[in-house]
Amino acid sequence: MRLAARHLWLGLATAPIIGFFALPILYLIAVSLKTKDDVLNGSFWPTTPTLANWPAAFEAANVVGFIVNSVTVSLLAGLLTIALTLPSAYAVLRLKIGGQWLSDVTLSSYMAPPIVALIPLFFLLKTSGLLDTRAGLVLVYGLANVPVAFWLLTPFLRRMPLEIEQAAAIDGAGPFRILLQIVTPIIAPGIVATFIIVTVLAYNEFLFASAFTFSDATRTLPVGISLFQGDRLVNFGQMAAASLAGIAPVYLIALFMQRYLVSGLAHGAVK
């Protein structure tokens, strides 16, 4: 009986929290189903639900193109980040190369707000002819997320049992082979979690993307969606539909990978 009462209490406390965190997305869905007049009535539910906003949004702006840009750029950037970070994180931790200063500098570099790098990177991309290209964004995100990946990967590497690596070394494997054939498969869940997080970070980024791209062929989704706002008559229904279409890919990832994600995030922070 006391247990039931306790559960009731916890349930009562949890409900408003869940409600609050679900509300904006649910409202976005509701608005995407509303007609233009219906949007102005201010109630939650659409009075005459319609699907018309969805095709209209895809027609009004190059939403598919934006999504393709975002997905390609963020996936490639995520791969680049992991490829750059994994050997270095391993070397610092196991081969004692670079030492504490490298971890410290890497982490503290993350403290500078991205606006610090905005202008210099603008000139770098301009000189190298990478301004307004997807390759430019891949490079920027791939490099900029290295500190995050470093921070997330290190705890996974630290928990790796040392004996296995030592056994492989005795068998004559070099450090690079040990990393590739022994360490990587074992800490694969951690690598996957880190990859997802840096990829999502790249997918969601707005500041650099808005400054470094200015044509529909290269714009990423957040930038493309933000352009909906510039129109004099904002069509809220279409904007909601386009936003949802853009959120869908990351939510699908979250749905399938949530176990990895939580452990990835959690291991990074708790030292």
Next chain:
Amino acid sequence: MTAFTLDALGPDASRHTARRDVLWVRFGRALWIAPVVFALAVTTLYPTVFLLGLAFSKSTLGKPFRGFVGVKHFATALQDPIFLSAIGRSVAYALSTSLLQLALGFLIALLFASLLKGGRFLMSLVLLPLMTPPVMVGIAWKLIFAPAGGLLNGTLINYGVISQPISFLGHPLLAWLAIAVADLWQWTPFIVILCFAALSTIPEGVHEAALVDGANAWQRFWHITLPLVAAPLSSIYLLKLILSFKLFDLVYILTFGGPGFATTSAGFSIYRRAIEQFDVGRAAAETIIYALVIGLATLPVVRMHQRFERREI
């Protein structure tokens, strides 16, 4: 390199090969960390040097570094009340919203932790705000706060609380609250996850022992839970603080800095100066000033975190 050449001329050939081997090994070792060093050079070292150059020169987005101007840009920036108040607002915003979110996130984590199995399911649910692109977060909340047809105004009018819609985003203080709510929606879940992880590091026996000793729930929380998670909590606060200083997307979408300059954050102000007004030299000086302010503002938190960590050892 010089040492190597000189050595090669020397009489002892075997010593020379040994030396070369050492160099090779050193080079091989350096290769391991080269990628991260390269990333740091491009994203941190180069921007810093470049910014310093810009800040002391006459520069536009089209043509940088046209003549040395001394500290002129710094002087103008430091005399600009709009920029200074933007910095003040950013600092106040970051310190207060991060603290609020830490408290809230920690409470929710405690609640979820006591839900046991259900907690895991809820954890995957709170992952969603974190994964939502900030631009879309801004749009969702903009729809809720909109004066015509917004959910909040609609609900308040339908329940007879107000008769005329309120322009939440057009009022200086309410607009900040709106940004803070959207920020809270996006980042509190992140803090929940991190706090949940911190709580799960507490050894199981500790609470039972205290229970046997007759400690009540509050005493257990205050004397056991809190001291044990103090170090992770301070590092979570630091992390959220850094994220808050980066506030940009939500301002861009929700208010575009307005009404007037009421919600112009430092980052947004610098962005407009550089990308819209092309005044890159001035923007560089402002960036350096802001980076210094962030350093100063986070220093006490860094110190606190170090103290907590030392206590643990």
